[in-house]
Amino acid sequence: MARNTGLNQANKQKKDEFYTQLSDIENELRHYKSHFKGKTVLCNCDDPRVSNFFHYFAMNFEAFGLHRLITTCYKNQDADLFSRNDCEQAIWLEYWGDKNGNRVPDPEEIGIKPLKGDGDFRSQECVELLKQADIVVTNPPFSLFREYLAQLIEYGKKFLIIGHQNAITYKEVFPLLKNNKLWLGYGFKGNAGFFISEYEDIATASTHKEGMIRVSGVTWFTNLDIPKRHAPLILYKTYSPEAYPQYDNYPAINVEKTSDIPLDYDGIMGVPITFLDKYCPDQFEIVGLDRYVPDNPHYGHRFTLQGKETYARILIRRRK
Numbered sequence: 060m061a062r063n064t065g066l067n068q069a070n071k072q073k074k075d076e077f078y079t080q081l082s083d084i085e086n087e088l089r090h091y092k093s094h095f096k097g098k099t100v101l102c103n104c105d106d107p108r109v110s111n112f113f114h115y116f117a118m119n120f121e122a123f124g125l126h127r128l129i130t131t132c133y134k135n136q137d138a139d140l141f142s143r144n145d146c147e148q149a150i151w152l153e154y155w156g157d158k159n160g161n162r163v164p165d166p167e168e169i170g171i172k173p174l175k176g177d178g179d180f181r182s183q184e185c186v187e188l189l190k191q192a193d194i195v196v197t198n199p200p201f202s203l204f205r206e207y208l209a210q211l212i213e214y215g216k217k218f219l220i221i222g223h224q225n226a227i228t229y230k231e232v233f234p235l236l237k238n239n240k241l242w243l244g245y246g247f248k249g250n251a252g253f254f255i256s257e258y259e260d261i262a263t264a265s266t267h268k269e270g271m272i273r274v275s276g277v278t279w280f281t282n283l284d285i286p287k288r289h290a291p292l293i294l295y296k297t298y299s300p301e302a303y304p305q306y307d308n309y310p311a312i313n314v315e316k317t318s319d320i321p322l323d324y325d326g327i328m329g330v331p332i333t334f335l336d337k338y339c340p341d342q343f344e345i346v347g348l349d350r351y352v353p354d355n356p357h358y359g360h361r362f363t364l365q366g367k368e369t370y371a372r373i374l375i376r377r378r379k
Contacts, residue, residue, distance in 0.1 A: 079198045079221065081111040083247055087279055088115065090245055091219065094194065094283050096124035101192035103131045103180045104199045104207075112197055113152070117164035120156045128154040129188055133178040149178035151188060180207065189214055194283070196220070205231045208280070212240070219244060219281040226280070227332045228348060228371050236335060237345045242288050243335050244279030278336070291342040294322035303328075306362040309355060311374055313364055325379070329362060329372035346374035 102112040113130045120128060130152045153170040157163065176182045180189070180199070189195070189210070198221040199207040209231060211218050226232050235241035296302075298321035303312040311327035314320050317334045327346055338345070346352065349362050349372040361368045 079111055081115060084111055084115045086248065087219070087245055088119075088196075090285055090287070091281075091283055092123060094217070097126050098193035099127040099129065099191060100125055101129045101131075101189060101195045102197045103129075103185060103189065103195065104133070104197045105130050106132045116196070117154055117169075120154065120164065121162065125156065126193075128152075129192060131174070131178050131180070131185055131188060149174040149176060151178070151185075180210065186210075186214075189216065193217060194219070205229055208232065208235075208241075217283055219279060219283060221277060222280050224276045224278050224332060227335060227373075228350075230351060233348045233351070237347065239340050241280060241282055242338065244281045244285065245287060246278050246336060289339060289341060291339045292317070292320065292337050294320055296321050298324040304364060306364060306369075307366065308357055309349070309352075309362050311362075313362075313369065313372070325377050327374050327376050329369070329374055332371050332373055334373055334375070342378060343375045344378055346376055348373060 100116055102110065102116070105112050110130065113128075116123070116125065116128050132150045132152070151172050151174055153172065154164055154168065155170075156168075158168050159165065174182075174184055176184060178185060180186075193216075195211060195216050195218040201223055204222045204226050207220070208222075208226075211220075212235065227236060232241070296319050298312075303314060303321060303324070305312050306329065309329075311329050312324065314328050314330045317330060317337050320328065320330065329349060349355065349369075350359055352374055355362075361370070362372060363369065
């Protein structure tokens with residue numbers, strides 16, 4: 060069983076820029092190819108020396124029909140913020156595709172340009188590069204996820220980014236999910252594996268690799284439309300008051316697992332946050348999040364069943 064030791068250790072030290080495996084990038088990006096033709100892609104949390112996002116898009120530039128690829132490299136000036144970005148100079152890279160016909164991104168085809176600042180995605184010069192992008196694809200630091208996502212929304216960008224599923228419950232993030240401005244991608248096969256140089260090797264899965272940690276609960280967040288989100292759940296359970304008790308302090312029934320959603324209940328249901336991985340907005344409406352639903356009599360607190368507080372619940376209702 061994989062453990063979250065690495066994530067907890069990273070969060071404590073705020074060294075949480077993990078490097079994504081190429082296989083995980085390939086498994087997700089293959090579902091989005093139609094979105095990228097003629098587009099400028101920005102990877103703005105990526106040191107191209109170690110970033111598989113840069114390598115993936117550079118090697119697949121022609122296959123995706125990209126217009127331009129931009130990558131920014133952060134110069135580490137704060138050892139407590141980023142883990143592995145130790146460039147002596149913050150730079151940004153620009154790639155316009157293969158020029159010599161060998162179908163390989165050669166060094167002379169990649170424009171390397173210095174940045175005046177440290178390459179932080181919040182800096183003005185990096186914001187100017189963001190404005191030039193159509194789609195942003197990267198793995199931002201988990202500790203900065205709220206701020207990073209807010210910037211993408213502010214500038215109206217399409218994106219595909221990695222984050223922890225706990226972000227679903229953030230007050231700044233959940234309204235985007237509720238209003239169908241953000242949804243989950245296809246996800247990782249099992250626990251996500253990341254490479255990171257600062258820690259001892261603590262991977263516990265069978266695919267044990269040096270310098271790699273396994274993190275559960277990590278997923279992809281996007282606003283690029285995909286067939287997955289239009290596939291309705293196949294339901295087979297039927298409602299009964301005994302099987303689906305109502306919360307002590309809210310007029311909704313509790314559903315323990317997404318697969319247990321009753322097919323014949325039209326009222327409000329509380330489901331686990333993992334429901335969003337199967338959420339079809341054509342089938343269900345998201346009413347709210349337990350703690351912050353406006354008519355929660357104990358606003359800010361979770362619901363209870365027989366006096367015991369439940370795990371986080373998303374409130375949903377079947378569309379008629």
